[in-house]
Amino acid sequence: MCKTLSVTKSFLSRQLPALLWLCLIALPVAAQQTWQPIAKDGLRDPGSPAVKLLQPPGEALSQFAPDTAGNQVRWVKALEQGQINPRSSLRTETNVQTYERDMFLNLRGGMPIVRFPHGIHTRWLDCTNCHDNLFRKEAGATKISMFLILQGEQCGVCHGAVAFPLTECGRCHNTKREDALADLEQEAAKSGMALPPKLPTAMVAPERKAEPAK
């Protein structure tokens, strides 16, 4: 009995490094992007002719900047690097608008501050998609709530449905509180004013000197 146990023990202790190596190798393999074929997406009727004719998502999406969430594509990166070149309008007379100003949101919250990039959003969307129905245009006029977002309101209309999901906290809550406050104070000092003692919930973010490396 004792012998069997000690044999098992010595076997396992000999195999331990191998097990650990297996984990290390298995991890990147398992973390590789995978997409379901059309017939196995749980939505298509396997008897539908579409199953044989439609392009499987993996065939297209595997060509773009990889991600670990959502479609497993960094859509913004794919757009910026020219991997995709989606049309902005169908009619020539359509007024395609963009707006570049960043906003600091969540200035009174506990999580890191959100530096919201209007630029990235307006390359995909029109102003009227958010204003003034989801959010009022005046900074701080709409109380933004994580509770509502998780229920699919406000940012959650897209994030969690088609844009990167709400599991990626740090992609929105991306700026250290002290960095954001230092930027705001510097900007206020330039115009000869002081920041109010009680900050509003949202403010226009001062322009970045240089884009941080991605």
Next chain:
Amino acid sequence: MTRSRRRAGALSLVLRQALLCLALIVAFVPGAADAEYGDVVLNRFAEKEGMRPVIFPHWFHRIRFRCKVCHFELGFKMRAGSNEVKMNDIIEGRFCGMCHDGQLAWSVENCDLCHSGKAGLPPGIFGGHETLGPGRW
């Protein structure tokens, strides 16, 4: 005494590492039979009219068109299930019909390419995971 304790220690270490290994692999392998992120089921009218529900893949369309093309120019509301899209609209060039006209994209005669969903699917957005939000509209 000490030996059995050591043995127990070694075993629990192995067990812990095996569990960790398993957890990591489970965490990184997506579940089987998952809709692609952002797939929309349109079934307010389709099945009542004797057709399969429509599956709209966001991923395919956003490679070619920015969100604003459909959600601003064509007037699709952002909330899945809030658009009343009838075949008549499409034939007359509204909604999907702006592109699905046989020129830019396949025309309405290719019924089965859009009407391809399983029977009984509720309208809404699918493939959203990890939260209770938009996936549950």
